[in-house]
Amino acid sequence: MKKILITGGAGFIGSHVVRLFVTKYPNYQIINVDKLTYAGNLANLKDIENKPNYSFIKGDIVDAAFISELFSIHTFDSVIHLAAESHVDRSISNPLEFVMTNVIGTVNLLNAAKNEWKDNFSAHRFYHVSTDEVYGTLGETGLFTETTAYDPHSPYSASKASSDHFVRAYHDTYGMDAVISNCSNNYGSHHFPEKLIPLSILNIKNNKSIPIYGKGENIRDWLYVEDHARAIDVIFHNAKTGATFNIGGHNEWTNIDLIHLLCKIMDKKLNRADGESAKLITFVKDRAGHDLRYAIDSSKLQNELGWVPSLQFEEGLEKTVDWYLSNEDWLNNVTSGDYQKYYEVQYTKR
Ligand code: NAD
């Protein structure tokens, strides 16, 4: 039985990756290690928590002694590392938290893996899940490829860029079997409502204003989260050692066009008159250092490993809205307590 450590498995993308691996590979033992920050939620894994090949350990990847002990107790075959602080706005208010988890936490995992695996690196894989934001911003044309130079602008993307460099360094210096993927913006179920799409769904549902930074002209390339999880599966099992893959949906939207589409879907779902939800759109002060455009060239992944996105955006967005509207308890649970405080600080006086 293969033993795989998945970090950050209680978060948005991590929970989809854990679910896919636990159900698709009953012969793998999946161990999910997560600190359960505000973004981590065991309710995301309710449907698989009693599977015999799944277990959860609460822990902080910044704690080197904990990580080192974890590796010596469990003798993992491989690691899929997703644990991170992931929200750009929070990184602007508290960059050090991002350095600690995203950089130090990743190096702690690399060190522990190196110590345990050093006699036989080729039998173990360290898969680091990263973001397209490390490449910085595009102008109106062009796409990020795997060879685009790193040029991060936010504390979040700078910390992810740094962690990518460390992962490559452990491959190049020590010979660790490491792979990295850099993915575009994800959307789907279980997404914490601080990010654009779930925050807008929540606010439209509650008839609250939808805050759009600047003029809403920034462009993101949206991918359905289950397609990201499938890409991670394909890359984990088939990539050559040291490889990097970009993952994206060929699905670019300006924020304002995306929100208009979302409002149209929500009007239909909530039996509101056409155009009713769009009245909630409110332009607010822009994000500092706001990258204009992200767009991914995923042809390497498509050509070498045969992965393609499965869903059209409108279909995926509608499924996402349906999930939020039928999971009120989940939403109420994650928006109680600290969420209200965060919202006030982030959006009042904006
Ligand atoms: P998320 O914020 O929803 O989840 C992060 C998880 O990591 C949470 O469960 C949290 O509790 C856990 N965590 C945070 N700090 C920890 C620590 N110190 N120790 C242990 N666990 C800790 O994030 P997400 O959107 O699911 O992103 C997962 C990964 O994918 C991240 O590495 C992110 O950079 C990357 N990524 C995200 C996107 C996106 O659109 N969300 C796109 C590309 C790449």
Ligand code: TYD
């Ligand atoms: P976000 O979901 O935070 O993801 P990222 O910053 O990692 O791309 O933001 C997506 C886009 O939406 C980005 O251009 C910022 C913008 N945005 C808003 O206009 N209003 C908001 O309230 C939020 C959270 C984001």
